Amino acid sequence: KAGVTQTPRYLIKTRGQQVTLSCSPISGHRSVSWYQQTPGQGLQFLFEYFSETQRNKGNFPGRFSGRQFSNSRSEMNVSTLELGDSALYLCASSLAPPQSNYGYTFGSGTRLTVV
Amino acid sequence: AQSVSQHNHHVILSEAASLELGCNYSYGGTVNLFWYVQYPGQHLQLLLKYFSGDPLVKGIKGFEAEFIKSKFSFNLRKPSVQWSDTAEYFCAVELTGGGNKLTFGTGTQLKVEL
Numbered sequence: 001k002a003g004v005t006q007t008p009r010y011l012i013k014t015r016g017q018q019v020t021l022s023c024s025p026i027s028g029h030r031s032v033s034w035y036q037q038t039p040g041q042g043l044q045f046l047f048e049y050f051s052e053t054q055r056n057k058g059n060f061p062g063r064f065s066g067r068q069f070s071n072s073r074s075e076m077n078v079s080t081l082e083l084g085d086s087a088l089y090l091c092a093s094s095l096a097p098p099q100s101n102y103g104y105t106f107g108s109g110t111r112l113t114v115v
Numbered sequence: 116a117q118s119v120s121q122h123n124h125h126v127i128l129s130e131a132a133s134l135e136l137g138c139n140y141s142y143g144g145t146v147n148l149f150w151y152v153q154y155p156g157q158h159l160q161l162l163l164k165y166f167s168g169d170p171l172v173k174g175i176k177g178f179e180a181e182f183i184k185s186k187f188s189f190n191l192r193k194p195s196v197q198w199s200d201t202a203e204y205f206c207a208v209e210l211t212g213g214g215n216k217l218t219f220g221t222g223t224q225l226k227v228e229l
Binding site: 031 | 149151157158160161207216217218219220221
């Protein structure tokens, strides 16, 4: 079966712009979570969605937001981009709430560069 | 706040050497534990996971990890590494009942030399 699909793979944006990233989970997976990966901060949790509801949120400013659609696909949006938002953004899908007894499957990520 | 510590940031080994990567977490409640690997240019892949039961967990590619509750540790081991094991390894912890949220360690960069 298809894995977790993230689009686009690469993105270059200018400071002050906004960006939308997309994640399609594995078929049947209803939980989607987002992570930011940077060399300095490592992997940090952004938020998690299940059944179109945000259940968990990490310590990121309000410029970072997300949503989930009825088909479980998720998008995250970053407004007013800053240079420090340059990172690899990873999406993970999971089958069973509230625990990930089946583990998480990660996508290849979207590499965002802010110039 | 929950935290995960990986004390070895960079490890260099020769092929056939044994590997042990340390992972400690701070939360005292019930947790699920994971080790992920990220090969150069590739996405995160699950090596192994622990939810309950036998504290010695076997994963893919000959890796295993032991959960020691009293030490809040979940160390990763492999008896004989290969050049292809060169990658970054991440320990992650999930608080049970806390929703689908992983807290990751800072990662260990492993380089295996021929």
